[in-house]
Amino acid sequence: MLYIIIPVFNRWAFTRACLDSLRQQTMPDFRVIVVDDGSTDGTGERLRQDYPEVEVVDGNGQLYWTAGVNAGIRQALAHGADRILTLNNDVVAAPDFVERMLYWAKRQPTALLGPLELDAHSRRPIFGGEVFSWVTHTPRSLLDSLSPDDQQGLHPVTYLPGRGLLIPAAVFAAIGLFDEKRLPHYLADYDFTSVARRKGFPVYINYDAHLLTYPEESGQEQTRRQRSLRGYYQHLFGIRGGGNLRNFTHFALKNCPAPLVPLFLLNGYARRLTGYFLRG
Incomplete structure (x- = not known):
């Protein structure tokens, strides 16, 4: 069973739009856990009232992204999840997002997968994976280097962000959870996927799965x-x-x-x- 983990702190309008997009998925065979880290805008109450299918895990307001995601992952693994998908609340999933992610997950069962990200306003692709050079400290964007005909299917990358990251449960058994002690908020996702790749788990960007994001809303x-x-x-x-x-x-x-x-x-x-x- 796939479990989708969404850490939230306030910004109810984004959370509602994200959950509504999950309700409209062409493949609804998944469960959702929202980790509400002490929201003060009524998020917890609205979740329980308007989205009874969602499991809510309450935080103390000090979890930040990494510990919040880990709290949801622990809950999902305890329920027997075989795949975890971490998702930010300020994204909107295309109707076939889950279907397209699971399509490739079944063909690459040990791989970590991330979606092509589109600007929610213009629908323009804004992130399609990177290959990073440790020598020059620069990433090579696949959106810039791939021809339009090649911008489909899977492509290997150095790391992936956590705002739409599909992870086989076997990865957690091999390397543990996200590093909440040393990386409480930023870089925990890039670190986790980099460590997983070095441990032999392929890391791919999936151009067939689309996620709408709001780049101007990032911290x-x-x-x-x-x-x-x-x-x-x-x-x-x-x-x-x-x-x-x-x-x-x-x-x-x-x-x-x-x-x-x-x-x-x-x-x-x-x-x-x-x-x-x-x-x-």
């Missing part, structure tokens, strides 16, 4: 929207900071090839210290 974009010294500090040191230096260091030490670690760290620190003000 990183909101932090940069009004640049300030306080925002800069949060960017570098806050739990929700996209440039968190501590998190980046942990990610690098765990995943970068050992001979490249010093150069990779220096490159990464420079990008994070300057990128907050340089990015448009």
Whole structure:
């Protein structure tokens, strides 16, 4: 049985749209667990009233993304889940999203799969997987390198985000859950999929499955929207900071090839210290 795990904190309108899209799936053979991490906008009450098919796990307001996802995964595995799909609440699944993910999961039963992401407003593809160079510290976007005819089916990637990530239960048995101790919010998904890949589990982007996302709603974009010294500090040191230096260091030490670690760290620190003000 597939279990879909959605961590939430407030933003009920997004959660409702996400759950409504799951109700409209062409293949409804799955169950949903929402981890409500102390929402103050009535999310918990509305979930129980309007979506009785959804199992709600309550948090204490301090779980953040990684511990929230892990709480849902533990519950799902206890129920006997054989596949887990982590999903952010600010996404909308295409009607055949689950069907297209499971189609390829049955053909690649040990693989981790992520969907092609489209901008929810323009329907333009905005993320189609990356192949990362540890030497140059740069990703190669498959959207840019694949021809239109090749933008279908599965393509191997270095890592995947967690906002639509399908994971076989066997992966958790082999490598454990997401690293909530060292990576409480950002990079936990990239770390998890990178570790899984090195342990022999293929990691693919699935161009046949589509997920609508709102890139302007990400924590990183909101932090940069009004640049300030306080925002800069949060960017570098806050739990929700996209440039968190501590998190980046942990990610690098765990995943970068050992001979490249010093150069990779220096490159990464420079990008994070300057990128907050340089990015448009």
